[in-house]
Amino acid sequence: MSDSRDARLIVVTALVGFVLLFSAGCVSEQQAVEFYVDAVMLRELDENDGAIEKLNQAVKVNKRFSLAHSMLGEIYEQLMDYEQSVAAYETATQLNPWSFKDYFALGRVYKTMKRFTLAVSSYRRACELRPDHLGAHLDAARCYYELKDFNEALVYGKRAEQIDPDITELQQLLGSIYDSQKDYERSIASYKRALEIDSDNLGAMLSLAVAYLRTGRNEPAKELLSAVIQMQPENNTAYQYLGYCYLRLEDGDRAIENYNKAIEINGRDWEAHRGLGVAYMLRALNNQDGALQARAVEQWQRSLDIKPDQPRRDRLLRLIDRYSQ
Numbered sequence: 001m002s003d004s005r006d007a008r009l010i011v012v013t014a015l016v017g018f019v020l021l022f023s024a025g026c027v028s029e030q031q032a033v034e035f036y037v038d039a040v041m042l043r044e045l046d047e048n049d050g051a052i053e054k055l056n057q058a059v060k061v062n063k064r065f066s067l068a069h070s071m072l073g074e075i076y077e078q079l080m081d082y083e084q085s086v087a088a089y090e091t092a093t094q095l096n097p098w099s100f101k102d103y104f105a106l107g108r109v110y111k112t113m114k115r116f117t118l119a120v121s122s123y124r125r126a127c128e129l130r131p132d133h134l135g136a137h138l139d140a141a142r143c144y145y146e147l148k149d150f151n152e153a154l155v156y157g158k159r160a161e162q163i164d165p166d167i168t169e170l171q172q173l174l175g176s177i178y179d180s181q182k183d184y185e186r187s188i189a190s191y192k193r194a195l196e197i198d199s200d201n202l203g204a205m206l207s208l209a210v211a212y213l214r215t216g217r218n219e220p221a222k223e224l225l226s227a228v229i230q231m232q233p234e235n236n237t238a239y240q241y242l243g244y245c246y247l248r249l250e251d252g253d254r255a256i257e258n259y260n261k262a263i264e265i266n267g268r269d270w271e272a273h274r275g276l277g278v279a280y281m282l283r284a285l286n287n288q289d290g291a292l293q294a295r296a297v298e299q300w301q302r303s304l305d306i307k308p309d310q311p312r313r314d315r316l317l318r319l320i321d322r323y324s325q
Contacts, residue, residue: 032062039071048075066095070102077109085109093122100129104136107143116143120152127156134163138170145173150180168198175207179214187211202228206238213241218248236265240272247279252286255279270310273303281323297323 035058042051052075058068069092076085089106093099107122123140130136137160144153157174164170175190191208194201205228212221222245228238243258259276262269277299284292300320303310310316 032058032065032068035061036065036068036071039068043071043075048079051075064095066092066099066102069095070099070105073102073105073109077105082109082113086113093125097125098129100126100133100136103129104133107136107139111139111143114146116146119143120147123156127159131159132163134160134167134170137163138167138173141170141173141177145177145180148180150177153177154181165193166197168194168201168204171197172201172204172207175204175211179207179211184211184215188215200231202232202235206235206241209238209245210241213245213248216248218245221245222249234265236262236269236272239265240269240275243272243275243279247275247282252279252283256283268306270303270306273299273306274310274316277303281319293323 035054039051039054039058042048042054052072055068055072055075059065059072062068069088073085073088073092076082076088086106086109089102089109092102093106096102103122103126107119107126110116110119110122120140120143123136123143126133126136127140137156141153141156141160144150144156154174154177157170157177160167160170161174171190171194175187175194178184178187178190188208188211191204191211194204195208198204205224209221209224209228212218212224222242225238225242225245228235229242232238239258239262243255243262246252246255246258256276256279259272259279262272263276266272277296280292280296280299283289284296297320300316304313304316304320
């Protein structure tokens, strides 16, 4: 074992001994410390099974040994055994309600498991313990966003922004939150800020283009979507939105071209099929072309086959019924 590893183990032993001396006040608890130090050493050697065994022995000797529960949480998280990880972290937070590290880790595992309600509970406590911690506030905002609680998402997102505004991921999240609140001007401002920080961020470019489309700014949306496609030629979502953009610009040929490209990349893009149907139908009505009308209905039906519960489904069914005659 290297000198630095020996030094770390000495420090761990001293610190754990100090904690136990004040929490348990019993000399016999030194055995739990020994098991814990053995677990640290085994984990350093990537022998997780052995480390888990030692930690279980430690908590058997001293059930209130929060550091051992915490390390069990870490190992189980690393092994992607999330149920056991959250159980260990939960115990660690109960034993030490002042442990930012354990609350933050518990929130992270719950977020990974998509248990967002439980995740925000842990992140809220982590934020209380460390009001200046960017990651805790950003993750709390993310989880509230997933829960569609956009007001709370914005509260934590703004706090994260006060800590550090120069984070692309944060500005994208704020843009998405404002988007969900239909506050498109603030949404656009956040996406622009994200691109100021990272000018090549495709996600921010695409999101800004969509926000432009929602506010009728078709030309800047077209420029951004074209830039995304130039950087990532297989981005079917960009082609799909560019098709919609050309519809708004009354350029049916290019709309059809881009919708077809989106479908070529991803044949199950129901929005592209639906948009292509609209483009075909507009051309069919202008030219009194029954063949194009049939192709439009075919695309709409394909869209419904892929996603039967899509928004405005009833309206689409009425159009299919009307133009299938």
